[in-house]
Amino acid sequence: KTVLDRQCWHEYPLVTAHISSSTDRTKEYAFVIQDSIHRITEFGAPWTHPPKCTLILRNINDKLCVYTSTSFANGRGISIITTPTIAKQYAGLPAFTDQSALNAQQINEPTYTWRASTILNKGIGMLATKPLVFADRVTSYTPAFLALLEDELTTHEREKWWRLAIEQLPAQTKEEFLGLAYVFGDERFRVQDIVQANTFQVEIGGRNHLAVWPETSRLNHACNPNAQYIINTDMLSHTVRATRPIAEGEEITISYTSPLDPYSVRQNHLRPSFRFKCACSRCTSHTSDDTLSLIHSLQAQLNDWSASSTGSPEMAEQLLQLHREEGLEGFMDVAYGFAALAYSAVGDETGAVKYAEKAKEAILMKDGMWSANLRIWEELLMNVKAHWSWRRRE
Numbered sequence: 001k002t003v004l005d006r007q008c009w010h011e012y013p014l015v016t017a018h019i020s021s022s023t024d025r026t027k028e029y030a031f032v033i034q035d036s037i038h039r040i041t042e043f044g045a046p047w048t049h050p051p052k053c054t055l056i057l058r059n060i061n062d063k064l065c066v067y068t069s070t071s072f073a074n075g076r077g078i079s080i081i082t083t084p085t086i087a088k089q090y091a092g093l094p095a096f097t098d099q100s101a102l103n104a105q106q107i108n109e110p111t112y113t114w115r116a117s118t119i120l121n122k123g124i125g126m127l128a129t130k131p132l133v134f135a136d137r138v139t140s141y142t143p144a145f146l147a148l149l150e151d152e153l154t155t156h157e158r159e160k161w162w163r164l165a166i167e168q169l170p171a172q173t174k175e176e177f178l179g180l181a182y183v184f185g186d187e188r189f190r191v192q193d194i195v196q197a198n199t200f201q202v203e204i205g206g207r208n209h210l211a212v213w214p215e216t217s218r219l220n221h222a223c224n225p226n227a228q229y230i231i232n233t234d235m236l237s238h239t240v241r242a243t244r245p246i247a248e249g250e251e252i253t254i255s256y257t258s259p260l261d262p263y264s265v266r267q268n269h270l271r272p273s274f275r276f277k278c279a280c281s282r283c284t285s286h287t288s289d290d291t292l293s294l295i296h297s298l299q300a301q302l303n304d305w306s307a308s309s310t311g312s313p314e315m316a317e318q319l320l321q322l323h324r325e326e327g328l329e330g331f332m333d334v335a336y337g338f339a340a341l342a343y344s345a346v347g348d349e350t351g352a353v354k355y356a357e358k359a360k361e362a363i364l365m366k367d368g369m370w371s372a373n374l375r376i377w378e379e380l381l382m383n384v385k386a387h388w389s390w391r392r393r394e
């Protein structure tokens with residue numbers, strides 16, 4: 001067993017995913033990659049290498065194969081470790097079938113908004129090269145590597161397959177990937193270590209996959225981040241935007257964990273997963289957890305629709321203000337929603353519409369156009385006076 005056996009991957013925004021590995025050494029040898037025995041599965045466009053596959057894995061009831069396309073995204077390339085069925089779904093995504101859509105959305109194009117720089121105690125980070133405002137795009141890229149999340153291969157086996165996936169990438173993409181940060185420093189498991197430090201989870205074909213977007217990987221963490229990311233599963237793109245004004249030279253950060261969790265929960269995720277102790281202003285403040293408690297208490301009062309409810313627009317404004325003071329601008333969708341309802345509940349159509357629009361904007365930025373929560377606010381915006389919350393607290 002190695003340290004990697006016990007680590008978990010990024011658990012935000014998706015569910016906790018513990019990677020554990022079999023210690024059955026006999027099984028390990030059964031999976032050794034040998035060209036003479038590799039199983040070639042369906043081969044053809046968009047894949048530029050014959051897929052090499054494991055035997056059937058018990059838990060997923062299928063084999064995993066390495067699929068590489070060196071021509072993907074104008075030659076940027078991509079390697080995916082997944083089942084043959086899911087590989088077909090990948091191949092049908094607009095990211096593969098419609099290069100013009102990638103170009104039209106300016107995915108993989110430089111934004112000239114940041115530069116990589118060494119940051120004290122944080123390794124490399126990203127600094128703004130010009131002042132940015134809310135919603136300005138920082139990065140938008142396709143991934144270099146994706147791997148179906150499984151807990152059946154041993155760490156040794158997994159490393160062999162993942163290395164093959166990286167080896168097959170175009171030289172520049174491979175070099176960028178191998179130059180990324182890692183957490184534990186054990187050369188034998190370098191590819192898994194890089195993924196440990198840089199992965200996001202994405203659901204494709206009903207299965208969680210770990211994914212690495214090399215450029216985006218230089219974003220460090222803060223519990224009061226000034227940027228937010230969104231993953232588009234059609235384009236396989238990871239896009240980062242500013243959530244508040246960012247000054248030239250300021251570090252651009254995202255959150256690796258839920259910033260609405262208390263200090264201990266945040267640190268308990270960051271320390272074992274990434275081996276750093278967050279020292280952002282919220283983590284060094286003595287009052288940040290108290291503010292979080294106040295935020296949760298205000299939300300509970302605003303969510304009380306009984307006859308004795310004390311929820312009010314003033315309370316909603318205080319909730320919004322606390323989010324701004326804590327640097328949680330990228331996580332205000334719920335607070336905006338409560339504000340829309342609080343204004344609607346006292347018959348203030350202007351306030352209700354203003355904040356329902358803001359809630360929509362915040363959801364789009366954080367969860368994307370597929371979020372079911374958008375419908376909630378679209379329904380209110382269609383006719384505030386017909387909404388269940390209208391004049392509920394008058």
Ligand SMILES: C[S@@+](CC[C@H](N)C(=O)[O-])C[C@H]1O[C@@H](n2cnc3c(N)ncnc32)[C@H](O)[C@@H]1O
Pocket residue numbers: 121122123124125180181182183197198217218219220221222274275276277278279
């Ligand atoms: C996704 S990488 C970020 C870029 C990385 N700093 C680099 O040099 O490439 C994640 C790693 O960066 C470091 N890191 C990220 N945020 C940090 C922070 N707030 N404080 C200290 N280290 C941090 C940790 O070593 C973590 O494992």
